[in-house]
Amino acid sequence: MNQILDLLRLYPREPESLIPLLQKIQETLGYLPPEAMEKVAAHLSIPEGEVYGVATFYNQFRFHPPGKHPVKVCEGTACHVKGAGVILESWERRLNIKVGQTTPDREFSLDRVACVGCCALAPVSVVGERIHGHMAPTKVDGLLLAFQLEKEGKKTP
């Protein structure tokens, strides 16, 4: 919680600070917990409902902690025509969660993303910070296997 208070101090108490502040908190904590929303509202002297109103409007903000390896499936046009739907289903099937959820062990979370702008490599999935192009159902299996091996302490292939 002190972490949030430290962050708040960096931003002037004006409505324009709201979005940058929420971004900073999410960058630090990975999501926006209810306590943070409360503190932000108090800091900027705006109703908490309004803070939620703004935060829920934008796709970037999330209210649940992401997995250790957040998976984002690009659903841009180029990815769509090259089978983004199939890729999303493959992730859902293998992780056994639906889009928007996190696995019970908090290892993976699965989200859609509008377009990451790597259309030439479609279909694309972003795992953590890394963009993986030319995805296929078998590549989903391969990536998961690599994480599995890494977790077990073996060298990734």
Next chain:
Amino acid sequence: MEQSFDRLRSFALEKWLSLNQGGEPTIRVGTATCGRASGGLEIFQTFREEIQRKGLRAQLIQVGCLGHCYAEPLVIISRPGFPPIVYSRVNPVIASLLVRSFLQEGDPCIELMLGALEENDSLPTVFELPRFRLEKRLLLRRCGLIDPEDIDPYIANGGYEALCRALHKEPAEVISIIGRSGLRGRGGAGFLAGRKWEICARAEGRPKYVIANADEGDPGAFMDRSLLESDPHQTLEGLIIAGYAIGASSGIIYVRSEYPLAAERVQKAISQAEKAGLLGEKILGSSFTFRASLFRASGAFVCGEETALIQSVEGKRGMPRSRPPYPAVQGLKGRPTLINNVKTLSAVPHIILNGAESFTSVGTEGSKGTMVFALVGKVNNAGLIEVPMGMTIGQLIFDLSGGIPKGKRFKAVQIGGPSGGCLPEKCLNLPIDFESLKEAGAMMGSGGMVVLDEDDCMVEMARYFLDFTQKESCGKCTFCRLGTRQMLVLLEEITQGKGRIEDLTLLQELAEDIQAAALCNLGKTAPNPVLTTLRYFREEYQAHILQKKCPAGMCRALTAFYIIPEKCERSCDACVGSCPVEAIKTGRGMKKIVDPEKCVKCGSCLVACPPQYKAVIKISPVSEVPASG
């Protein structure tokens, strides 16, 4: 003023010369987002390690994107005695090979190169490739050749000279040059930039603001990302010049959250420009003071619309309001605000430097200059292309992008994202400019082009775009919020084989009503993908409704996968291994059979089946699948 700029320039030039003529080889590795996704950073690392290991001396530089995304990772090596050479699809093995063969032994490995970047006597050049020959690069001129995280290479290559010249002119003169150039807004609507600047300059109220709109939300478009990642100072210079012309004292570059690298590079560019005295108080010793900052957008498509963008900068929900008053008169915090697209501002330094006439000499009667397109989808050479306005769609797809892969047939091209439309084969000869596209029912949009082939269903494409706009609708006006919802439901039913023929009339009516009555351009243009597909591909809609058939075999509810028993090579288990849900079983005589109950229609077996057998096919309607035993 001249003196301080001359100092900057001579320092930059010296640095540039010593880099290029210092006797050491230079290796440029493309590490924009596309390059990184293909492994550009690993290649960079390999080069560094190999050079160190061998004790060689060479300059390693990370550069932006050349626009040839299909050939990433790209590397350009300049070795004394050779012209600069472009290598495509470099991997760590090729990287170590190049260090040994080319850097150490002087063999440029002709078989690995895309071509030399300069005319020469011995090596093939890239200009033998149609893409390089037909392109006209004004905005992308430096992209992929300079280090985007350093201001000096930009200055050494003509950067900030336009700003220096503009500061010598009266603001009105700068506006008049932009006006005479005929530059139109590259964000989609094509409003005359000079006119917008003039309105904003005349508007009362201070302070004034300039915003560079890089909220590039169209799925399938990535030219703004590439420009900001590869040459961020160009946009920044355009922003400062615009600020001077309209009398603004601060500017914002509004970058979408999905582009972290672009945002990082813009931030760096701003700090460097401040340090060099190109931003801040009394720029280059003139009386003009201007500050710039980065604003990270939070991911809402509608924020590309200028009034919604302003709302989000003010810390509110990004909901558009009705215009007028236009932001040029009453924008951010109620003050006059000039909002231009990244590409519009990026063209400004070029126009100021080379004169309005150099810009009007390129392009068509109504649309001057060049346009940057992102060509993706079913084309061989996907990537960014900058060509003069007026080139035909066919030239772009077949001459510059290498046509359709796997010998498939061209079907349509989707232009302008969710606001644009799908144009059929008969439009291939259409010269592209703002007017011609509008007439055909599409829209220039931001310049994204997604090429579709015979395997793509046009009804499904319409559904996809409606699904997109429906999710991104801000919910303020009824026509957009509920109208697009209704259209989406109808389209979903059609793609699932539950449509009625009357639905087509209903779709048309809904589309026309939304076009007429929605509040902002997101809503007004949302029906375009439906209207163009209805106009050019009505028979596909009819097939879905009347025969429950998806002619392209894309709508999964209407398509089944089938393995032709006569063609199946029984001992080959490729399809069985590829299936993610174990839906393929082995039947009598080892022949493989798809279990329709389990099949998720992912198409893995179709890809896995070896080309000499081609036993897996798609069948639509599902009722035509032969009974199997």
